[in-house]
Amino acid sequence: MDFLNFLDLRITDIIDIILVAILLYYIYKLIRGSVAINIFIGIVIVWGFWKLTELLGMEMISSMVGAFMQVGLIALIIVFQQEIRKFLLMIGSTNFSNKRNFIKHFKFLKQESLSTSVNVDELISACDKMATTKTGAIIVLERNNSLDFIKSSGDTMHIEINQPIVESIFYKNSTLHDGAAVVSGNYIVATRVILPVSNERSIPLRFGLRHRAAVGITEKTDALAIVVSEETGLISYIKNGEFILYKDTQELIEMIKEDLV
Numbered sequence: 001m002d003f004l005n006f007l008d009l010r011i012t013d014i015i016d017i018i019l020v021a022i023l024l025y026y027i028y029k030l031i032r033g034s035v036a037i038n039i040f041i042g043i044v045i046v047w048g049f050w051k052l053t054e055l056l057g058m059e060m061i062s063s064m065v066g067a068f069m070q071v072g073l074i075a076l077i078i079v080f081q082q083e084i085r086k087f088l089l090m091i092g093s094t095n096f097s098n099k100r101n102f103i104k105h106f107k108f109l110k111q112e113s114l115s116t117s118v119n120v121d122e123l124i125s126a127c128d129k130m131a132t133t134k135t136g137a138i139i140v141l142e143r144n145n146s147l148d149f150i151k152s153s154g155d156t157m158h159i160e161i162n163q164p165i166v167e168s169i170f171y172k173n174s175t176l177h178d179g180a181a182v183v184s185g186n187y188i189v190a191t192r193v194i195l196p197v198s199n200e201r202s203i204p205l206r207f208g209l210r211h212r213a214a215v216g217i218t219e220k221t222d223a224l225a226i227v228v229s230e231e232t233g234l235i236s237y238i239k240n241g242e243f244i245l246y247k248d249t250q251e252l253i254e255m256i257k258e259d260l261v
Contacts (some may be wrong), residue, residue: 128235158189198241
């Protein structure tokens with residue numbers, strides 16, 4: 001039967017399947033936890049249906065769905081503009097410039113031991129303590145996208161994370177408390193960092209410059225941001241340009257650990 005010819009796999013077909021799987025994996029990582037994930041799943045279903053109709057020789061429905069996919073390309077670029085920006089930034093990331101970080105991008109294949117886990121418990125304990133004294137803070141957690149372009153705007157550090165260190169950085173009389181601290185692995189690698197501020201109009205007016213900066217950096221990269229409000233003492237968690245709700249600090253810790261995997 002002609003429609004079963006695709007079962008005659010060549011080495012190039014296997015490579016093609018692997019590359020598509022890797023591409024879909026990274027797209028999923030970029031949009032995981034955001035509303036875009038539902039759109040992405042819908043696109044995959046429509047694309048799968050299109051290819052199935054082509055395989056079965058259903059020319060009329062195949063041409064209709066194919067035309068829809070082609071016309072919808074422009075709309076998809078508009079809908080996924082933030083995700084496309086993150087994907088291109090990840091591809092051009094300077095993290096690929098050294099072997100260790102390159103392998104880290106493929107940790108889902110069995111490379112988890114290469115990366116140093118962030119001590120999230122110590123980090124959130126420090127934020128919790130600062131919240132009680134209404135000490136403002138903004139902490140950015142680096143993931144796959146390199147943050148070298150913002151690290152250079154601050155002071156270079158290499159300090160292992162612990163609660164007293166984090167509190168001392170954002171102490172009101174400290175020379176380091178202005179700006180953001182950037183965390184990579186289990187180390188604070190930069191302080192007094194200037195972040196891009198979001199122009200998103202949907203951010204409530206009660207949120208100040210720290211929160212807008214946190215939204216800005218998580219819109220442009222896949223980084224995570226934790227903000228302690230100087231006015232209210234509340235701890236905010238921002239991912240993909242959105243405020244993530246949580247019930248208590250323990251749930252927040254678990255959410256951050258899961259997002260860092």
